[in-house]
Amino acid sequence: MIEETLVPGAVVSEVARRHGLAPQQLFTLRRQARQPAGADAASEAPQFVPAVVEAALPQGAVRRRAVLILHRSRQSLVRKRRFQATALKS
Structure with missing residues (x-):
């Protein structure tokens, strides 16, 4: 998903909605991915887990x-x- 947002002309909000996320969630994931490892000793590097998409109601x-x-x-x-x-x- 993050790679999709890096394509020229991509709109983060559209990519987020297409994957069932709120735009804020994807912006947070992008920000976490940009942080160099060990940039903040108080926090661990972000750990990504597979997202489970359930059938729409x-x-x-x-x-x-x-x-x-x-x-x-x-x-x-x-x-x-x-x-x-x-x-x-x-």
């Missing part, structure tokens, strides 16, 4: 999961606002 399952996450986020926000309002009244 059916579209309905993805949507249900997204709705569930959104619902939980809203509930959390409501609880936070109630707590803040109660704290202000005290």
Whole structure:
């Protein structure tokens, strides 16, 4: 994957998505690969392991999961606002 991003005209975000990664993950892998071995004594050289790509979920399952996450986020926000309002009244 890292080699794909080094090709002239390659877009890191597109390569990452094609392999099922977030662009930030691929940027991190590129940064780690550029570091010379032993550059930082406190950290070990990055160890790469094979990525396991699972079959994609059916579209309905993805949507249900997204709705569930959104619902939980809203509930959390409501609880936070109630707590803040109660704290202000005290």
